[in-house]
Amino acid sequence: MLACxxxxxxxxxxxxxxxxLRLPDSRVTRGIRACLFAxxxxxxLPAAHSPVYAGGVLEYQVKAAFIYNFIAFTQWPGTxxxxxxxxxxxxxxxxxxxxxLQSKPADKRLIKVVRTTVPEKLADCQVxxxxxxxxxxxxxxxxxxxxxxxxxxADSPNAISHGIMINMSLVNEKIIFEINLGIVRKSGLDISSxxxxxxxxxxx
Numbered sequence: 338m339l340a341c342x343x344x345x346x347x348x349x350x351x352x353x354x355x356x357x358l359r360l361p362d363s364r365v366t367r368g369i370r371a372c373l374f375a376x377x378x379x380x381x382l383p384a385a386h387s388p389v390y391a392g393g394v395l396e397y398q399v400k401a402a403f404i405y406n407f408i409a410f411t412q413w414p415g416t417x418x419x420x421x422x423x424x425x426x427x428x429x430x431x432x433x434x435x436x437x438l439q440s441k442p443a444d445k446r447l448i449k450v451v452r453t454t455v456p457e458k459l460a461d462c463q464v465x466x467x468x469x470x471x472x473x474x475x476x477x478x479x480x481x482x483x484x485x486x487x488x489x490x491a492d493s494p495n496a497i498s499h500g501i502m503i504n505m506s507l508v509n510e511k512i513i514f515e516i517n518l519g520i521v522r523k524s525g526l527d528i529s530s531x532x533x534x535x536x537x538x539x540x541x
Contacts, residue, residue, distance in 0.1 A: 396507060396512070397430060397431045397432070397434040397435075398434050399512045400431070400434075400492060400505055400512060401431060401434040401435050401437060401438060403505060403512060403514060404423075404435070404438065404464075404466065404490060405438050405441060405443070405448075406532070407464075407488065407490060407503055407532070408421060408423065408443045408444070408448065408464055408488065409443045409444070410528060410529035410531065410532040411444070411488050411526055411527065411528050411529070411532075412444060412526065412527040413444065413463060413486050413525075413526060414486055414525040414526070414527075415486075418446070419446055419447065420446055420447050420448070420449040421443055421444065421446050421447070421448050421449065421463045421464060422449050422451050422461060422462045422463050422464070423435075423438060423448050423449065423450050423451065423462070423463070423464045423466070424451045424452070424453055424458070424459060424461075424462035424464065424465045424466070425450070425451070425452045425453070425465075425466045425468065426453055426454065426456075426459060426465055426466065426467050426468060426471060426478070427454065427467060427468030427469075427470040427471035428468045428469075428470035428471075429452055429468065430468060430469065431466070435450055435466070436450055438450060456478060456481060459478070459481070459482060459487070460481075460482065460485065460487075462487055463486070463487060463488065464487070464488045464489075464490065465487060465488070465489050465490065466490045466491070467489065467490065467491045467493070467496070467501065469491075469492060469493050472491070472493035472494070472496065475491065475493070475496060475499035475500065475501060476499045476500065479499065479500040479501070484523050484524055484525070485524060486524050486525045486526050487524065488502055488503070488521075488526060489501050489502045489503070489520075490502065490503050490504070490505070491503075491504050491505070492504065492505040492506065492507075494506075497515055497517050497540060500517070500520055501517065501520075502516065502517050502520050502521050502524070502526075503515070503516050503517070504517075513537045514535075514536055514537065515536055515537055515538040515539070515540065516528065516532075516533060516536045516538075516539050516540065517540045518533065518539050518540060518541055519540060519541050
């Protein structure tokens with residue numbers, strides 16, 4: 338593993354993280370990737386040396402960038418049409434930051450951002466961001482989507498234990514994430530091993 342010493346970051350964006358994850362997989366590049374990703378987490382988006390404070394705009398800029406890459410490095414089984422429906426369920430804390438993903442390409446399709454508070458519409462989504470406002474209802478909401486190829490995301494404490502596939506957390510002014518790989522596999526989705534390597538914890 339390469340040592341990661343002091344360095345600076347300018348205009349870090351979701352394009353940087355996308356490039357980072359596309360580095361070829363080898364022992365050396367894994368070390369480089371881990372080092373650069375640590376800098377990405379430490380400096381945040383988009384300005385260098387900017388800590389990510391809870392509830393701030395920068396927090397949701399970073400999370401939106403992560404969400405794009407979660408989508409870009411996930412494969413869905415079969416054909417699901419020309420768009421990836423990215424649904425925000427519950428109170429929307431992302432605002433215009435998530436709208437920046439509208440029409441971005443991923444998995445040879447275009448992302449379509451959809452906001453909903455109707456549980457019955459969730460089956461039409463390929464990706465669902467469950468808001469913190471519905472964290473107390475995650476288990477019941479997910480029970481209506483058993484083993485479906487829908488990437489479920491959250492940024493709520495203990496969301497993984499309720500069946501969420503990828504959960505983001507703000508720790509020491511940095512965004513980290515964990516992955517529930519067992520649930521991912523049951524759904525038929527395939528998450529890139531490169532993304533798995535960057536998770537703080539992978540639940541089997």
